[in-house]
Amino acid sequence: MKRRKFIGLGFATMAVTALQSVSSASIFSEHPKAFMAKTGDEALKDAYGTTDVMKDDKAMLKLPDIAENGGAVPVTVSTSLNNAKNMSLIIDGNPRPLAASWELTEGTIPKFSTRIKMRKTGNVRLIVEDANGKLHEAVKQVKVTVGGCGG
């Protein structure tokens, strides 16, 4: 399939997913405070009731080392876990660190790409909640520069 068409399809799929998320029990409806939390750990605590995470290779996070544009940093999140329940993206340097949360219904391929806004250099964290309610974490630092002088 041509990438152009595939991307078009992707947009359509995303719209459907968003509808599903709203209609299911989501972090946003059950834990409205999480998205307003001022630190990543506060958001975690509110959304999952714990800040205990396992740093393993189950959560996968793809981000550039240095952002081309802090206003739109491309990120891809995924997990190798079967039946994961939820994935959340936390940007520690932002005023409201919880940036996105995905409810994974049965049959969903747990891989999403989106753009995030980053105020400054800092860690981006992906949290994946497995079928047993345990949390898995991937962390990556992304640098946001004030302007380079390459040469």
Add this chain to the structure above:
Amino acid sequence: MSSLNRREFLYMMSVLGASSLYAKSHQKLFDVKNVDSYYKIENFGNARFLHMTDCHAQLMPVHFREPSVNLGLYSNYGKPPHIVGEHFLKYYGIKEGSRAAFSMTCINYAENAKRFHRVGGFAHIKTLTDHLRGSFGKNKTLFLDGGDTWQGSATSLYTRGKDMVEALNILGVDVCTGHWEFTYKEKEILANIKALKADFVAQNVTVKDEALMDGAHAYNEDTGRAFRPYVMKKMGDHMVAVIGQAFPYTTIANPQRFIPDWSFGINPDEMQELVDEVRAKEKPDAVVVISHNGYDVDKKMAAVVSGIDFIFGGHTHDAVPEAVPVKNSKGVTHVINSGSNGKFIGVLDMDIKDKKVRDFRFTLMPVFSDLLPEDTQMKKHIDSVRAPFIEKLTKPLATTDNLLYRRGNFNGTFDQIICDALREVKGADISMSPGFRWGTSVLPGEAITFDDLMNHTSMTYPETYTRDVKGADLHNILEDVADNLFNKDPFLQQGGDMVRTGGLSYTIDPSKDIGKRITNLELSSGEKIDANRIYKLAGWSTVGSASTGEPVWETVEKYLADHKHIKNLKLETPDIIGVKDNPGIQRSLYPGKA
């Protein structure tokens, strides 16, 4: 083919004085006793690569002083290319005052330059590379250019890089990649690539999704790659894959506004996938990368990606006379960097057998313009390119008592003139000029021509600015740029030098983390910088959006017309902490505390 005759060979050999001690160098490079050596080096193996990089559009022979400060920290402390001056001579066993020492170090530069004259120049390069190709076998030789080829001179800007595309075509380059090439507009770049006879390769440039949706052209819509990622080349009986790696931070270090559709990155995972795919699908006899990553980034890429035989690197302008081995999970990748400004041609001969590179010889060959005759076809091209502008280009703007140069981690003397000009002409407290690594040298006693000035300023975003900046923000700018240069992780190094400052002095500890490297910010009056006070800052070359002031060469031209003669130039360099024994600094040539 060559227009080099025996007498010229003999002359070359007698004047090159140094023994070649580097591992895997061709025999008798600098220690030539027999007439058939020097530029006619001993052939080795069955495939020859010629490598040129970062010529910065220097069609004419140049003076280019190598750095007296090129600090390496952490795992790169004291490793090539972070060895300069006398440390370099000692490390490589080169005799002071020899041609090799002149071409690769800053030691007695002005004095040596008067003895050995200019280096590089495309008419001389053409003679040398035709000779190196002809003597080995045209069908077994491949010529690679690592980019930063279409920018850096007045004529490259006036012709939007076209003069260099034609020069590359005449030279017979086979494969290219880019960096400053991407500072022209997207349409101009694509037209230039079309006019280029060589293959232009880059695995790490993609078309942004939204641009694809709008119908932007991609080389491959499935992968999103904007350009051909690799090309297969026949070398004698063997097939070699050449993968391209453009400068990964083009859209951060240079403006995005000229190329809004394209996204860049190091993309090591994609590089690994590509190497594996090429190895499986094409069954190449060897895999090489033509890279514009920069030396330390290439070394890290060589460590995390396996399956590459050689990386022909550029960007950081390092003249390293050996191929440095880097271990990775499946074997060894050798990293090469062949200097800048047309000063050198890297020559790599490989012995390939049974789909393996069994052995090799590498030699970094200086291009001495007084020893190599000019190629007439190239000379004609250069003359025709320069003819419409020749009066302006050769116009003397001022004379100088000081050796003028730019290259080095901190202010060079030519930068100092730019910084002084910005402050004086614009009435600013402080001035800043980017830490570019291009920019040629002017010898004491010579005139500074418009050509020389453009060699330091010629680019597509030369506009100047003045603005009010808080003391705290001045500090932030210095910290940010220092982190691009000295970050512990090479993948976070952008390959430029430190921003040049005028009217502002500071102390730097390069080994600290971001936010903690820069201290003691002072105005040149000795007054401390107040974090909350507003200062008037003048500068040029804005990456974000275009500034509105005149191009910086007009600012400097005015300054030089007012002063007429440069003397007793006061070089503003920071005091550096923790580098006393670092072989990346020639302390005898450093005016600050170090």
